[in-house]
Amino acid sequence: MFERLIAGAGGASDGNVWMPPQSSTAAPAVDRLFYFIFWISAFFFALIVILAIVFVIRYRKRAGRVAPVEVPTHNTPLEIAWTVIPLLIVFVIFYLGFKIFLDVVTPPKNAYEVQVTAQRWKWMFTYPNGHVDENLHVPLDTPVLLVMTSEDVIHSFFVPDFRLKRDIVPGRYNKTWFRATQEGAHDLMCAEYCGTSHSTMLAQVVVHPPGGFEKWLAEASNFLAKLPPAEAGAQVFRTRGCAQCHSLDGKANVGPTMQAVFGSSVSTRDGKRLVADENYIRESIIDPQARIVAGFDPVMPTYKGRLKDEEITVLIAYIKTLSN
Amino acid sequence: MSDAAVGSGGAVLGTPPAGGNYLSHGHGLASWLFTLDHKRIGVLYLISILISFFLGGVFAMLIRTELLTPGRTLMGPDTYNRMFTLHGAIMIFLFIIPGVPGALGNFILPIMLGAKDVAFPKLNLASWWLYVIGSLFAILSMVLGGADTGWTFYTPYSVDSTSSVTALTFGAFILGFSSIFTGLNFIVTIHKLRPKGMTWFKMPLFLWSLYATAIIQILATPVLGITLLLLIVERAFGVGIFDPALGGDPVLFQHFFWFYSHPAVYIMILPAMGIMSELISTFSHRTIFGYRFIAYSSIAIAVISFLVWGHHMFVSGQSNLANMVFSFLTFLVAIPSAIKVFNWLATMYKGSITLETPMIYALMFLALFGIGGLTGLFLGALATDVHLSDTYFIVAHFHYTMMGGVVIAFLGGLHYWWPKMFGRMYSERWGQIAAWLLFVGFNLTFISQFLMGSKGMPRRYYTYLERFQPYHEASTIGGYIMAVAFIIMAVYLVDSLRRGRPAPANPWGSATLEWVCASPPPHDNFATTPQFTDPYDMRGLELDPKTGGYVRRAEA
Numbered sequence A: 001m002f003e004r005l006i007a008g009a010g011g012a013s014d015g016n017v018w019m020p021p022q023s024s025t026a027a028p029a030v031d032r033l034f035y036f037i038f039w040i041s042a043f044f045f046a047l048i049v050i051l052a053i054v055f056v057i058r059y060r061k062r063a064g065r066v067a068p069v070e071v072p073t074h075n076t077p078l079e080i081a082w083t084v085i086p087l088l089i090v091f092v093i094f095y096l097g098f099k100i101f102l103d104v105v106t107p108p109k110n111a112y113e114v115q116v117t118a119q120r121w122k123w124m125f126t127y128p129n130g131h132v133d134e135n136l137h138v139p140l141d142t143p144v145l146l147v148m149t150s151e152d153v154i155h156s157f158f159v160p161d162f163r164l165k166r167d168i169v170p171g172r173y174n175k176t177w178f179r180a181t182q183e184g185a186h187d188l189m190c191a192e193y194c195g196t197s198h199s200t201m202l203a204q205v206v207v208h209p210p211g212g213f214e215k216w217l218a219e220a221s222n223f224l225a226k227l228p229p230a231e232a233g234a235q236v237f238r239t240r241g242c243a244q245c246h247s248l249d250g251k252a253n254v255g256p257t258m259q260a261v262f263g264s265s266v267s268t269r270d271g272k273r274l275v276a277d278e279n280y281i282r283e284s285i286i287d288p289q290a291r292i293v294a295g296f297d298p299v300m301p302t303y304k305g306r307l308k309d310e311e312i313t314v315l316i317a318y319i320k321t322l323s324n
Numbered sequence B: 001m002s003d004a005a006v007g008s009g010g011a012v013l014g015t016p017p018a019g020g021n022y023l024s025h026g027h028g029l030a031s032w033l034f035t036l037d038h039k040r041i042g043v044l045y046l047i048s049i050l051i052s053f054f055l056g057g058v059f060a061m062l063i064r065t066e067l068l069t070p071g072r073t074l075m076g077p078d079t080y081n082r083m084f085t086l087h088g089a090i091m092i093f094l095f096i097i098p099g100v101p102g103a104l105g106n107f108i109l110p111i112m113l114g115a116k117d118v119a120f121p122k123l124n125l126a127s128w129w130l131y132v133i134g135s136l137f138a139i140l141s142m143v144l145g146g147a148d149t150g151w152t153f154y155t156p157y158s159v160d161s162t163s164s165v166t167a168l169t170f171g172a173f174i175l176g177f178s179s180i181f182t183g184l185n186f187i188v189t190i191h192k193l194r195p196k197g198m199t200w201f202k203m204p205l206f207l208w209s210l211y212a213t214a215i216i217q218i219l220a221t222p223v224l225g226i227t228l229l230l231l232i233v234e235r236a237f238g239v240g241i242f243d244p245a246l247g248g249d250p251v252l253f254q255h256f257f258w259f260y261s262h263p264a265v266y267i268m269i270l271p272a273m274g275i276m277s278e279l280i281s282t283f284s285h286r287t288i289f290g291y292r293f294i295a296y297s298s299i300a301i302a303v304i305s306f307l308v309w310g311h312h313m314f315v316s317g318q319s320n321l322a323n324m325v326f327s328f329l330t331f332l333v334a335i336p337s338a339i340k341v342f343n344w345l346a347t348m349y350k351g352s353i354t355l356e357t358p359m360i361y362a363l364m365f366l367a368l369f370g371i372g373g374l375t376g377l378f379l380g381a382l383a384t385d386v387h388l389s390d391t392y393f394i395v396a397h398f399h400y401t402m403m404g405g406v407v408i409a410f411l412g413g414l415h416y417w418w419p420k421m422f423g424r425m426y427s428e429r430w431g432q433i434a435a436w437l438l439f440v441g442f443n444l445t446f447i448s449q450f451l452m453g454s455k456g457m458p459r460r461y462y463t464y465l466e467r468f469q470p471y472h473e474a475s476t477i478g479g480y481i482m483a484v485a486f487i488i489m490a491v492y493l494v495d496s497l498r499r500g501r502p503a504p505a506n507p508w509g510s511a512t513l514e515w516v517c518a519s520p521p522p523h524d525n526f527a528t529t530p531q532f533t534d535p536y537d538m539r540g541l542e543l544d545p546k547t548g549g550y551v552r553r554a555e556a
Ligand SMILES: [Cu+2]
Pocket: A155, A156, A190, A191, A192, A193, A194, A195, A197, A198, A199, A201
């Protein structure tokens, strides 16, 4: 226990009393600083508490003790000392904090780039080949650069095992990077309050062993060919954020429910009625503003150019299955 | 017990004119609600902030109970989000900011100066009324379903939110004016109404701290007012200021907000530090050590506190240069607080220490505020802040400073001045029991939060990963222990009003002027302007066993 408490540097990759496992190149440096500050703090805390206790015991008013009449009212050299010494100490902490921070935030050249989109309450990771995933998959020991933006409010990308956090602000691209040192899954959380499901806006960072990442990416990008259309469609529906606005259980959300929508009779805002067939669903995805469903706002983003033709096809196949 | 007897504490000055103290001067509700007497306004503030504290505390207990288990325990996520927003907003805007200046400052400041009242009694009453009106808006917001933005109102969330954000922000806007009025009043009072002989460096340190606080109140609060107004305008008319969807900049809001809200933490802590100086010196029964360093450090805090707001935005995407500058300045602002702590410790050196309840709180402050301040070092340092920002480590850190610091000092001050305010002594034994219970509960609650925070538990989470549950359980149990402590406190304080031993004029042996005045003070405080004496010269003060109060031995 004690060993784990003080195990600031090295050998702490499975975590200790204070810190989660160290799984990125930044983590050991950050932890070393953490424990440096920790022991300085512990020293000053002990100093304050011990002095207070000693003084209370020693100078407690009691029968037989005559309190000195003349007591020191000030002592300028002493007071300057306890101004300057803490000042020097905090300068050191400041310097280390800034130096390590610079190392941590400055991405090396040729980092592998992944686009991150945060949306209430979902993560979307877009790989260079256009594949989109709900979890962040990365190769071991490779610098990964994240270019992040938000579709709505501010979120924050937080991976405790990597000691990494960066806000994701709508209307801007915030960047961050890391280099994972431990294989396996690491928790990724949203750290900036974003509403109802803020606390379940979670995902995993999956770190693949050498060679494993490329294999995963090739396979994952190939899901259209591998899975039956309806299943592939379900995956697109999930990973591309359709589920954020459309429920499957019959309840209206931001958009109408997808339950039994196919083949149903839809009334549009301008008073027309139509039957939702394949062409209508397709149009709803590519050009949502063309016909607005009565009772809803025209807020659905267009997916023209963002979804491949095959993806739209499997989406339609999936939506069809919801009408049985 | 007649009022005259209550006041006969053996004081040389200020023995009340037959049959009168400020409590019996004027009867009926209107004589309270429209009083111009700073003491009654202080009591009105005290009652109002304690009601707010109770309300904020109830929300805290609901939050802690909800977090006992992951997933749903009591309420759904939307209700939970409203709970923590209200807990934060009420505790900050309705309790801590107006707390010490409004309740204790109003009552004590003029008497400490030997004055009859503050410089602008009507402005003082107006400030309390603004407080009430602001609170009504906060209550209106609750009636309308409550806001769900967190007390920080971050955009663009707060622009989009359909919850009752406008009512709550408007309430905070009005409360800002209440705070400004109090600050204005205190500055003028301290400048104009000091007695002859009380030069700036002979002023009680509580007044220095209120003065430094008032400077921040006047200079920083308008920025919050404007910011909240802009937010309301954006919500009402869709003018793009902070919402990128309307062409605004959400991070700009954070700059504006923290430009006020960081100095605001010093609006909260500075008066608490002032109380500390009075308590430590009184109960060490010796003069304060390093008066000038303590006084100057209050002013240093007031000045530097304006330059550190960016440390709330280290992970917002702010430039590295800005991060560096704000980190540096943040470390600077730590120093004056450290100076004060060392000076308080040195004040105990060679003293004659007694451990009545207020002193217990003062000692607890040293430990708890010590932890609060030292954990700030982790957050001022850029590399560690990146990991700890927006986790429970932050939550624990600011509760150690705000509750372990401000609230503990406020309770110390309340117990210290209670006999003066109401003329009764409370049960010393129950006072000690409640204080220690609070101490245990507090540490259990928030040490658990440090531990889970650094392990990566984010704040404002309705549910959490299984592995954090033991910490949350401990934290909740600690919260319940604190609740018990506060209930005990409420009982013995109220009980003292009915059955407490009549308080002498100077029960603790303090040397500031309010203890020359009777307990409770007469309507006019002093029949004649009292003779100024050194506020920290305790020599010659001796306990009179007849009254239980201290009297100054006649000079030989
Ligand atoms: Cu979030």
